[in-house]
Amino acid sequence: MTEFRKTKLLTLAFGALGFLSSCGGIQNSINPAGPNADSLSRLWWLMFYVCTAVYVLVMIALVIAIRNGGRKSDLNPVLNPSPETETRKRNAVLSAVTATVVILFVFLIYSYSTGRALTADLAQKNGLSIELTGHQWWWEVRYNDVDASNIFTTANEIHIPVGVPVTFTLRGGDVIHSFWVPNLAGKKDLIPGKVATTWLQADKPGVYRGQCAEYCGLQHARMALWIVAEPQDQFNAWRQNQTQGSVPPATDSQRYGQQVFLSAPCVMCHTINGTRAGSNFGPNLTHVGSRNTIAAATLSNTREHLMQWIVNSQQFKPGNRMPQNNLGQTELDALVDYLQSLK
Amino acid sequence: MRRTIILVIYLYLCISVAGCKREQRQFTAPPATFKPYIVTMSEIQPGSAGPPAPMQNPSEQRAYDTNQGKQLFQQYNCSGCHFNGGGGIGPALMDAQWIYGSNPENIYDTIVEGRPNGMPSFRAKIPDDQVWKLVSYVRSLSGQLPKDVAPTRNDDMNARRSEQRTKREAPKQTSPGEIH
Numbered sequence: 001m002t003e004f005r006k007t008k009l010l011t012l013a014f015g016a017l018g019f020l021s022s023c024g025g026i027q028n029s030i031n032p033a034g035p036n037a038d039s040l041s042r043l044w045w046l047m048f049y050v051c052t053a054v055y056v057l058v059m060i061a062l063v064i065a066i067r068n069g070g071r072k073s074d075l076n077p078v079l080n081p082s083p084e085t086e087t088r089k090r091n092a093v094l095s096a097v098t099a100t101v102v103i104l105f106v107f108l109i110y111s112y113s114t115g116r117a118l119t120a121d122l123a124q125k126n127g128l129s130i131e132l133t134g135h136q137w138w139w140e141v142r143y144n145d146v147d148a149s150n151i152f153t154t155a156n157e158i159h160i161p162v163g164v165p166v167t168f169t170l171r172g173g174d175v176i177h178s179f180w181v182p183n184l185a186g187k188k189d190l191i192p193g194k195v196a197t198t199w200l201q202a203d204k205p206g207v208y209r210g211q212c213a214e215y216c217g218l219q220h221a222r223m224a225l226w227i228v229a230e231p232q233d234q235f236n237a238w239r240q241n242q243t244q245g246s247v248p249p250a251t252d253s254q255r256y257g258q259q260v261f262l263s264a265p266c267v268m269c270h271t272i273n274g275t276r277a278g279s280n281f282g283p284n285l286t287h288v289g290s291r292n293t294i295a296a297a298t299l300s301n302t303r304e305h306l307m308q309w310i311v312n313s314q315q316f317k318p319g320n321r322m323p324q325n326n327l328g329q330t331e332l333d334a335l336v337d338y339l340q341s342l343k
Numbered sequence: 344m345r346r347t348i349i350l351v352i353y354l355y356l357c358i359s360v361a362g363c364k365r366e367q368r369q370f371t372a373p374p375a376t377f378k379p380y381i382v383t384m385s386e387i388q389p390g391s392a393g394p395p396a397p398m399q400n401p402s403e404q405r406a407y408d409t410n411q412g413k414q415l416f417q418q419y420n421c422s423g424c425h426f427n428g429g430g431g432i433g434p435a436l437m438d439a440q441w442i443y444g445s446n447p448e449n450i451y452d453t454i455v456e457g458r459p460n461g462m463p464s465f466r467a468k469i470p471d472d473q474v475w476k477l478v479s480y481v482r483s484l485s486g487q488l489p490k491d492v493a494p495t496r497n498d499d500m501n502a503r504r505s506e507q508r509t510k511r512e513a514p515k516q517t518s519p520g521e522i523h
Contacts, residue, residue: 175499217499265468268419281420319498323418326470 027209029182033229034201036118036185043114050103118186125199127164134170134177134190136216137223137320138283138296143239144169152242153271155283157291159228161235162205170196178214181227187213202229209297218319224297245274246286246342257338260331265323266310272342282322289342295320306336365491368407400447402472402479406492412480413494413506415473424461427501428484433461437484437503438512440521445487445514450478460519486511 025031030045032038131142142153160166170179172192180187185200202208212223230238249255261267262276269282277285288294291301295317299305308315310332313322327335402408416422424433434442443453454474457464469477483493486509493506503509 263467265419268468281423319414321418323415323473 026207027182027211029186031183033183033204033206033208034185035203036200037183039114039117040186043111046110047107050107054103122167122197122199125165125167127201128160128166129169130158130166131169131171132158132179132190133173134179134212134216134223135173136175137212137219137317139223139225140173140280140283141225143242150239150243152239152286153280153284154242154287154291156224156293156296157226157228159230159235159238160202161232162202162229164232165199165201167197167199170198175216176214177212177216177223179210180213181208181210181225183208184227189214200227202227205229205231219317222296222298222317226292226297241290241343242287246272248274249338249341251337253334253337254341255338256331257334257336260327260335261338264327264331264335265325266335269322285339285342287342289340303336303340306339307332310335364404365406367405400451400475400478402475403447403482403488404492405479406494408476409479409483409488409492409506410494411473412476412478412483414498415469415477416480419465419469419477421477427503428481429503436481437509439485439515440517441514442517442519444516445482445485447475447478447482450481451475454478480506483507483509485509485514487514 029037030041032041129144131144133140133142139156140153141155141158143151145151168179168188170188170190172190172194174192176192177190178187179190179198181200184202185198188196188198190196206229208227208229210225210227212220214220216223249258258275261272267277267279269279271278271280271284271286273284273286289301293299294301294305294309295313298316299309309322310325311327312324313320314324402412424431425436426432428437429435430438434440441449443449443458451474453462454469454477455464455466457466465474479488479492480494482488483506486493486506488506490507493509495507496505
């Protein structure tokens with residue numbers, strides 16, 4: 001085996017591996033976890049199989065043409081056309097064009113009816129209503145409810161009950177963003193000055209990753225979110241906790257941390273319910289300790305990450321809207337103690 | 344020939360040295376200080392002491408600092424009221440009208456102490472070095488800074504031209520009632 005062939009084979013093998021690896025995963029539209037994504041992935045697979053069949057047929061036809069064409073003694077078929085080959089050619093072209101038109105129509109009708117079916121009974125979905133606002137570069141999540149005391153705001157982590165349709169009201173806060181959780185639903189844009197609606201439903205409990213799908217500036221790539229689908233009773237417990245005000249600081253360090261928060265620049269942008277901090281320029285931090293990630297799913301929510309983020313968030317997400325905060329080590333320790341206690 | 348080369352190199356070095364301040368930057372922020380800078384509200388003083396010399400803003404000569412100021416302007420949500428300098432809830436910052444003075448120390452005071460009818464006091468919230476960067480940027484909005492220091496481009500699409508290409512507005516003293 002020559003070196004070149006080896007390389008080629010290796011490349012092919014790794015390509016196949018890469019293809020296999022895309023079959024699972026938490027951010028994958030052909031690994032559907034709900035009815036919405038399911039119908040989309042069916043459409044995708046239909047297109048995939050039909051296109052594969054077309055590709056294979058074309059390749060077979062090409063190989064036949066190359067093998068037969070070489071044996072022809074007549075090298076000038078244009079000047080000496082035989083009526084027999086002319087008819088065969090015409091038939092071949094006609095059948096290929098017919099097949100193409102039919103296939104495209106099947107695709108067109110199927111994708112149109114899928115799109116219609118997804119939005120048809122949007123008004124009847126009365127499970128859970130969430131208002132999602134896109135900001136540069138994070139997601140503001142507001143859970144609506146008929147009972148005003150059940151309304152609360154969080155960020156970047158959306159919990160939903162399994163098997164319940166969830167409607168999303170989408171708004172653009174500054175520029176156009178797009179809400180996309182591949183395992184659960186297709187994309188929908190968040191446009192400033194316009195209200196869009198979409199819905200999704202998770203049939204399997206699990207954690208699914210969403211991503212902004214419309215270029216929205218420097219940190220577009222680091223604007224992600226989590227959807228946590230959990231059984232109804234777990235969801236109820238989570239929601240019960242989120243509707244409460246923040247946990248009062250319990251230790252001396254946490255108490256000092258709260259003071260630091262309220263006197264440092266933090267208080268100018270963030271809200272912690274139950275304290276004087278009430279600005280909504282940045283994410284709501286009332287239950288920041290209960291979230292798995294910070295900075296729109298950019299960093300895991302650990303003590304080190306919180307500290308580094310507060311002091312100089314620009315090293316992780318250059319251009320983001322959080323200024324540098326040069327706090328002393330004692331203040332920083334206390335502040336992070338307090339933030340982590342906000343479960 | 345050699346002499347010419349040496350002369351050219353020498354001249355080149357001289358020019359480079361002249362550009363030093365523009366490129367000066369601090370990568371780690373200094374410890375946050377909140378010094379109250381005292382501005383006298385009146386130029387009349389008892390006795391013989393003259394009025395204080397105009398304040399030198401170190402950031403005003405550094406392109407880096409001024410660009411940082413431009414970012415801080417968004418980060419501290421100055422844009423929430425001053426709308427990228429065009430004004431809306433708060434007065435415009437890109438025109439010739441100055442209610443509380445156009446000197447660096449006046450702008451510093453406006454940010455740190457606040458002003459009547461809406462401008463909040465950011466005392467003990469924004470550290471000194473960041474205030475000076477903001478001051479520098481605010482002055483660049485109406486073209487008060489030299490062209491080599493003013494920000495040259497925007498991070499996002501923006502309707503107005505960059506601060507560097509802004510024509511200088513001659514500052515005029517205005518009373519709040521005259522702003523429309």
